[in-house]
Amino acid sequence: MSSRPLALVTGGSRGVGAAVARALASTHDLLLGGRDRQALAELAEELPGARPWAVELTDEHALATAAADIERLDVLVHSAGVVELGPIAETPAASWRRVMEVNLVAVAESTRLLLPALRAAQGKVVLINSGAGLRANPQWGAYAASKFALRAFGDALRAEEAENGVRVISVHPGRVATDMQRAVRATEGGDFQPEKYLRPETVAEAVAAAVRLPDDGQITELVLRPNP
Numbered sequence: 322m323s324s325r326p327l328a329l330v331t332g333g334s335r336g337v338g339a340a341v342a343r344a345l346a347s348t349h350d351l352l353l354g355g356r357d358r359q360a361l362a363e364l365a366e367e368l369p370g371a372r373p374w375a376v377e378l379t380d381e382h383a384l385a386t387a388a389a390d391i392e393r394l395d396v397l398v399h400s401a402g403v404v405e406l407g408p409i410a411e412t413p414a415a416s417w418r419r420v421m422e423v424n425l426v427a428v429a430e431s432t433r434l435l436l437p438a439l440r441a442a443q444g445k446v447v448l449i450n451s452g453a454g455l456r457a458n459p460q461w462g463a464y465a466a467s468k469f470a471l472r473a474f475g476d477a478l479r480a481e482e483a484e485n486g487v488r489v490i491s492v493h494p495g496r497v498a499t500d501m502q503r504a505v506r507a508t509e510g511g512d513f514q515p516e517k518y519l520r521p522e523t524v525a526e527a528v529a530a531a532v533r534l535p536d537d538g539q540i541t542e543l544v545l546r547p548n549p
C-alpha cells in the first residue's frame with residue numbers, strides 16, 4: 322500500500338459499500354471488506370490501491386486475525402448490514418439475533434479491534450445507518466431496533482474517543498436503489514422503483530464529502546432523503 326490515507330469499507334462488494342469505495346478511491350487506498358472474495362477481487366481490480374479484506378464479520382476469531390494486521394487506519398466505513406421484515410408478533414428470537422449480530426454487534430467488535438489503528442491516524446468512523454434509525458415503522462421492528470442501537474453506539478463512541486481525535490459520522494439515508502431494497506420491496510409486496518430512491522452513488526458522494534471535510538470541523542450526523 323502507498324503513503325495515501327487508508328480506508329476500510331465493509332460491505333464493499335456491492336451497493337452503497339462499493340459506491341463508497343469508488344468515491345474514495347481517488348484519495349485513499351482501500352481495504353474492501355466482505356464475504357464474497359471473488360466480487361471483492363473484481364472491484365479491487367478497478368480501483369488502484371485497493372485490495373480485498375475478505376472476512377466474516379460475525380466470526381470473532383477471523384475478525385480479530387484480520388484486524389491485527391492493520392496498524393494505522395484513517396477511515397472505517399461500516400456499510401455491511403442485513404434486513405428482516407415482519408410484525409413483532411411473528412418475529413422469532415433467531416431473527417432478532419441475526420439482525421443485531423450483523424448490524425450492531427459486528428460493528429461494535431470490529432470497531433473495538435480497530436480502535437488502536439484509528440487512534441494512531443486520528444481517523445473517522447462512518448456508520449451507514451438508515452432512516453429506520455430515526456423512526457420505527459410497522460414491520461420494521463428488528464431492523465429499526467438495530468439501527469437505533471447503532472446510532473446510540475455512534476453517539477457513545479464519539480463522546481469516548483473525542484480526546485483521541487477519532488471522529489464518528491452517522492449517515493441516515495432513505496431508501497436506496499440497491500439489491501437489498503429490491504428484496505425489501507418484494508417482501509413488502511410492492512414494485513421496485515429505483516427512480517424514486519437515492520442512488521448508491523449519491524450516498525457515497527455525501528460520505529466522501531464528510532470524510533474529506535477539513536479537520537477544523539466535523540459532521541456528526543447526516544440525513545439524506547430522495548428528492549421528490
